[in-house]
Amino acid sequence: MKEGYELIYQKPSTLLPRRMHYCPGCLHSTLHKLIMEVVEEMGIKEKTIGVSPVGCSVFAYDYMDVDMQQAAHGRAAALATAIKRMHPDKYVFSYQGDGDLAAIGTAETIHACNRGENFTFFFVNNGIYGMTGGQMAPTTLEGQKTSTSPYGRDPKKVGQPLKMAEMVSQLAGVAYSERLSLNTPGNVRKGKKAIRKAFEMQQQGLGTTFLEFASNCPSGWKCSPVESLGWIEKQMSPYFPLGVFKDVTTGVEKCSCADKQAK
Amino acid sequence: MAAKGFVEISVEGCKGCGLCVHYCPVKCLDLNMADTNSYGLHYAFLKEPDKCIGCANCGVICPDAAITVYRKKN
Numbered sequence: 001m002k003e004g005y006e007l008i009y010q011k012p013s014t015l016l017p018r019r020m021h022y023c024p025g026c027l028h029s030t031l032h033k034l035i036m037e038v039v040e041e042m043g044i045k046e047k048t049i050g051v052s053p054v055g056c057s058v059f060a061y062d063y064m065d066v067d068m069q070q071a072a073h074g075r076a077a078a079l080a081t082a083i084k085r086m087h088p089d090k091y092v093f094s095y096q097g098d099g100d101l102a103a104i105g106t107a108e109t110i111h112a113c114n115r116g117e118n119f120t121f122f123f124v125n126n127g128i129y130g131m132t133g134g135q136m137a138p139t140t141l142e143g144q145k146t147s148t149s150p151y152g153r154d155p156k157k158v159g160q161p162l163k164m165a166e167m168v169s170q171l172a173g174v175a176y177s178e179r180l181s182l183n184t185p186g187n188v189r190k191g192k193k194a195i196r197k198a199f200e201m202q203q204q205g206l207g208t209t210f211l212e213f214a215s216n217c218p219s220g221w222k223c224s225p226v227e228s229l230g231w232i233e234k235q236m237s238p239y240f241p242l243g244v245f246k247d248v249t250t251g252v253e254k255c256s257c258a259d260k261q262a263k
Numbered sequence: 264m265a266a267k268g269f270v271e272i273s274v275e276g277c278k279g280c281g282l283c284v285h286y287c288p289v290k291c292l293d294l295n296m297a298d299t300n301s302y303g304l305h306y307a308f309l310k311e312p313d314k315c316i317g318c319a320n321c322g323v324i325c326p327d328a329a330i331t332v333y334r335k336k337n
């Protein structure tokens with residue numbers, strides 16, 4: 001280190017010194033890093049248990065230096081429920097993509113939220129099935145081209161994209177629901193605060209905490225990493241607005257599902 | 264005058280995504296197009312060290328935590 005300088009940012013010690021398999025610029029990596037930064041700062045490495053999904057982030061357990069389990073496709077919320085009920089004093093999270101959480105695992109997701117299971121969802125909404133080659137997801141935008149919607153998503157045939165953060169915010173069991181993005185340095189900093197807040201609410205036993213991340217898949221979207229972050233801002237954010245939909249600690253309760261759909 | 268900040272970028276840890284280059288407010292980073300790491304990727308480097316202000320934007324945005332940031336002590 002250079003003399004006269006102080007360290008202000010480095011890789012968290014809780015992120016294992018391995019090369020993550022994600023594509024360059026994939027925000028899965030950023031979210032892994034961020035969760036581990038919070039775990040390091042709160043000093044809860046020995047008290048945290050995560051559940052990884054099926055999808056690109058299936059190997060999350062290889063990178064995060066906390067106890068982890070890997071769930072069958074879509075079942076992360078059921079597994080996290082069991083873990084949290086067995087270990088109520090631990091910080092438990094599920095980490096899931098949109099194919100996992102909002103397609104094959106919709107039932108597990110909704111019912112865990114409705115029961116108010118006291119764990120945190122980290123929901124990576126990149127509008128596509130990344131791992132399997134870019135198929136349409138429940139969150140694919142209207143008109144968005146994917147390998148299974150080559151002419152663009154047609155809502156008349158497959159419905160409108162699901163707004164999970166808004167939907168779960170309407171369930172009584174949910175204590176905190178927010179949509180964030182990690183697409184700019186400022187938003188990454190905000191994301192970190194939200195992760196910490198969710199863990200603290202979990203400690204207080206307030207109910208389900210649900211953080212959705214408007215994310216990217218440069219490989220599936222067939223664009224550069226920098227372009228993909230701009231795409232989140234310009235194309236995704238109008239339909240998937242960032243913000244808090246529910247927070248029982250501040251009394252916020254708002255949902256924009258209805259107004260968008262009504263137009 | 265010495266720069267307000269400086270960064271170390273892991274050559275092997277970098278995937279050449281270019282996000283740090285894009286978000287550096289003073290444009291002191293760049294991808295090294297003349298060389299690659301062992302994965303065949305053009306890695307980021309501190310091209311104009313005198314400009315660095317130690318804001319840590321690059322470190323924060325780097326998905327792969329390849330950047331360590333230092334700031335000049337007051």
Ligand SMILES: Cc1ncc(C[n+]2csc(CCOP(=O)(O)OP(=O)(O)O)c2C)c(N)n1
Pocket residue numbers: 054055056057073096097098099100101124126128129130131132137217
């Ligand atoms: C029961 C079952 N059905 C289907 C699959 C195939 N499959 C693997 S990953 C995946 C979807 C992944 O998409 P997403 O959850 O959005 O995660 P991403 O890869 O985009 O991060 C599917 C359908 C599977 N592995 N198991």
Ligand code: SF4
Pocket residue numbers: 021022023026027028056126130131216217218219220
């Ligand atoms: S395929 Fe998409 S979601 Fe999967 S690692 Fe690559 S960029 Fe990320």
Ligand code: SF4
Pocket residue numbers: 025272276277278279280281282283284306307321324325326327328329330
């Ligand atoms: S953000 Fe990280 S991985 Fe991407 S080019 Fe910069 S140092 Fe490399």
